[in-house]
Amino acid sequence: MSTTRPKRNPLAPTPPALLPPVPRSRAALGLAAAAAAGRFALQRCESCGKVQYPPREICAFCLGDALRWGEVARGGTVLAATTVRISADPYFRRLMPWRTGLVRMDAGPTVVAFLHGALAAEGRARLALRLDKAGQGVILALPEEGTAAMNDDPVLRELGCAPAQRRVLITDGRAPFAAALTRAFLDAGAASVFVGIAEDWRPLPDFAALDDPRIARVPLDASDAEAVHRAAASIGGRVDILVNTTWHQRPGDILDRQDTIFSREEMEAAFFGPMRLAQSFGPAMRSLAGEAAFAPCAWVNILSVAALAPAPGFAAFAAAQAAGLSLAHSLRRELRPLRVVNALVGPLDDVWHEHVPPPKLGAIALARAIVAALEDGIEDLAIGDVAQDILARYRDDPAILLREA
Amino acid sequence: MSSLAAFALDLMAGKIRVVDLTQTLSPDFPTIALPPQFGQCAPFRLEEVSRYDSRGPAWYWNNFSCGEHTGTHFDAPIHWVSGKDLPDNTTDTIAARNFIAPACVIDCSREAGENADFILTVPIIEAWEARHGRIPAGHWVFLRTDWSKKSGAAYANVKEDGAHTPGPNPDAVRFLVEQRDVLGFGVETIGTDAGQAHAFTPPYPAHFFMHGKGRFGLQCLANLDQLPPTGALIVSPPLKIKGGSGSPLRVLALIGA
Numbered sequence: 001m002s003t004t005r006p007k008r009n010p011l012a013p014t015p016p017a018l019l020p021p022v023p024r025s026r027a028a029l030g031l032a033a034a035a036a037a038g039r040f041a042l043q044r045c046e047s048c049g050k051v052q053y054p055p056r057e058i059c060a061f062c063l064g065d066a067l068r069w070g071e072v073a074r075g076g077t078v079l080a081a082t083t084v085r086i087s088a089d090p091y092f093r094r095l096m097p098w099r100t101g102l103v104r105m106d107a108g109p110t111v112v113a114f115l116h117g118a119l120a121a122e123g124r125a126r127l128a129l130r131l132d133k134a135g136q137g138v139i140l141a142l143p144e145e146g147t148a149a150m151n152d153d154p155v156l157r158e159l160g161c162a163p164a165q166r167r168v169l170i171t172d173g174r175a176p177f178a179a180a181l182t183r184a185f186l187d188a189g190a191a192s193v194f195v196g197i198a199e200d201w202r203p204l205p206d207f208a209a210l211d212d213p214r215i216a217r218v219p220l221d222a223s224d225a226e227a228v229h230r231a232a233a234s235i236g237g238r239v240d241i242l243v244n245t246t247w248h249q250r251p252g253d254i255l256d257r258q259d260t261i262f263s264r265e266e267m268e269a270a271f272f273g274p275m276r277l278a279q280s281f282g283p284a285m286r287s288l289a290g291e292a293a294f295a296p297c298a299w300v301n302i303l304s305v306a307a308l309a310p311a312p313g314f315a316a317f318a319a320a321q322a323a324g325l326s327l328a329h330s331l332r333r334e335l336r337p338l339r340v341v342n343a344l345v346g347p348l349d350d351v352w353h354e355h356v357p358p359p360k361l362g363a364i365a366l367a368r369a370i371v372a373a374l375e376d377g378i379e380d381l382a383i384g385d386v387a388q389d390i391l392a393r394y395r396d397d398p399a400i401l402l403r404e405a
Numbered sequence: 406m407s408s409l410a411a412f413a414l415d416l417m418a419g420k421i422r423v424v425d426l427t428q429t430l431s432p433d434f435p436t437i438a439l440p441p442q443f444g445q446c447a448p449f450r451l452e453e454v455s456r457y458d459s460r461g462p463a464w465y466w467n468n469f470s471c472g473e474h475t476g477t478h479f480d481a482p483i484h485w486v487s488g489k490d491l492p493d494n495t496t497d498t499i500a501a502r503n504f505i506a507p508a509c510v511i512d513c514s515r516e517a518g519e520n521a522d523f524i525l526t527v528p529i530i531e532a533w534e535a536r537h538g539r540i541p542a543g544h545w546v547f548l549r550t551d552w553s554k555k556s557g558a559a560y561a562n563v564k565e566d567g568a569h570t571p572g573p574n575p576d577a578v579r580f581l582v583e584q585r586d587v588l589g590f591g592v593e594t595i596g597t598d599a600g601q602a603h604a605f606t607p608p609y610p611a612h613f614f615m616h617g618k619g620r621f622g623l624q625c626l627a628n629l630d631q632l633p634p635t636g637a638l639i640v641s642p643p644l645k646i647k648g649g650s651g652s653p654l655r656v657l658a659l660i661g662a
Contacts, residue, residue, distance in 0.1 A: 199448075202438065
């Protein structure tokens with residue numbers, strides 16, 4: 001059972017949000033990129049084959065400069081453990097006491113790592129790369145066998161955004177995956193799920209089956225600045241995880257369309273709407289991010305993988321998604337310490353993709369992947385075979401990917 | 406004294422009352438819903454440019470956007486394919502004298518209250534004429550349903566099989582256009598046609614026959630319950646949009662106090 005959400009003293013001041021030390025070398029950002037994607041990657045020297053930590057510009061063993069990031073073995077042995085009770089750093093003072101220790105990795109290096117509370121002072125450990133509140137990669141040593149109660153560890157809680165006991169906002173209840181997301185968050189133990197409903201004069205058939213007292217519908221239309229302001233004023237201080245589901249997709253390449261009518265709606269859903277949401281909900285959530293427990297912690301964007309490279313037949317939609325992805329990248333910096341999760345999806349299993357051969361992404365798979373990413377502290381993910389394949393090709397060489405379409 | 410001067414004096418003296426037949430333009434007001442593969446009528450949107458703040462210290466103003474057929478709006482003949490080749494069929498070319506005209510108001514509020522799919526028929530129009538006289542040529546005919554007193558979902562009344570709102574059948578529209586030579590047809594609902602008018606032959610007869618004969622439409626009217634059956638003068642000039650198929654507008658009725 002998860003920790004129960006504590007009642008907050010409404011007269012107590014909200015402490016300012018603090019960040020762990022931010023500046024890192026460019027080499028060290030490789031840790032953040034790997035952590036964001038849920039990979040356990042370190043630098044390996046292509047000359048001498050050694051794995052090194054912390055990341056550097058050259059190999060500490062042979063001075064070679066051909067260093068390649070790659071997945072390494074996650075196992076390790078705890079050499080020493082201690083508990084830090086005093087720190088001069090304002091952020092860490094708030095986190096005290098926390099466990100730290102030396103772990104000798106099976107991959108070679110010995111690292112200073114956060115130690116999970118349930119980890120024995122000696123013996124085997126499983127290492128994980130996690131993003132800290134500043135968006136930097138840090139190493140965490142966990143018990144080899146995970147347990148249900150594991151996420152209650154204060155450090156894991158600090159680094160994670162598990163939905164359990166948290167309050168979630170699904171911004172657009174009319175999105176094709178909104179009902180599945182609502183279900184998934186409820187199943188993950190969310191304290192409440194606000195579901196934004198635009199144009200409440202239209203029927204909402206999808207939610208008829210979702211009868212749970214934790215669901216609260218709120219009037220919210222991301223295409224209407226005043227409506228977004230009103231919603232943020234009403235519930236902005238009670239949202240821990242915002243899942244931006246605004247979505248509008250129609251088929252059509254640039255020359256297929258005789259106008260920009262659909263493209264405007266796609267830009268509204270992918271760019272202007274999320275921008276309004278960020279301008280209204282962002283400051284509200286960020287201002288409470290310093291709360292001791294269950295502070296606002298995550299902003300989730302659901303974007304098409306076509307943002308990376310236009311999918312034939314949906315070129316205009318892809319352009320709008322590319323704008324949305326750029327916005328999402330900037331939000332990651334501007335909303336800190338909130339975690340901005342960017343989930344890329346392939347073709348949805350909907351009426352607009354009837355002519356597209358499988359595999360297509362179902363709403364339930366999408367919803368479960370997003371909840372899992374929040375639980376596992378992942379910030380960059382591709383959901384489904386198509387999106388994962390395109391993301392892999394993008395990481396391999398974007399110039400080639402753009403010519404493959 | 407000229408009749409116009411007498412009219413002005415009556416207006417100033419309150420002997421002529423001005424009734425606003427317009428719904429407020431707001432993002433919350435329903436728009437017509439088409440199947441999703443079609444382009445949609447843009448809802449009303451307001452974006453603040455400045456409000457005595459760093460964006461403009463001494464002034465408040467907004468940019469707004471909407472479709473030509475958003476809110477209380479005027480339909481020009483070019484709106485429907487049946488009227489596409491008529492002369493002077495757009496908001497900028499329709500003769501301005503058409504924008505001030507008397508109206509006959511057929512009260513079907515009781516029937517529409519009992520049946521959302523109420524259909525205006527020729528016998529109903531003839532029964533109205535038996536009480537109030539023959540509908541004169543060049544008049545508006547307004548269908549009063551009190552639908553404007555509803556809001557939100559009840560106003561749009563969209564179900565699995567489409568909208569359910571009152572409107573005329575094809576014979577009634579042809580009667581008004583061909584036998585009575587009306588100026589146009591005005592309603593309180595989102596369309597001049599009934600919510601289920603796609604099932605008529607031809608579909609959407611109020612659009613098809615009215616616009617096919619160069620007549621006009623007024624939709625989303627309000628306060629028709631304040632109008633007499635005859636004798637109201639309607640002021641309804643649309644925005645002068647070049648080549649426009651219609652426009653949101655302020656509709657006023659002048660009635661004897």
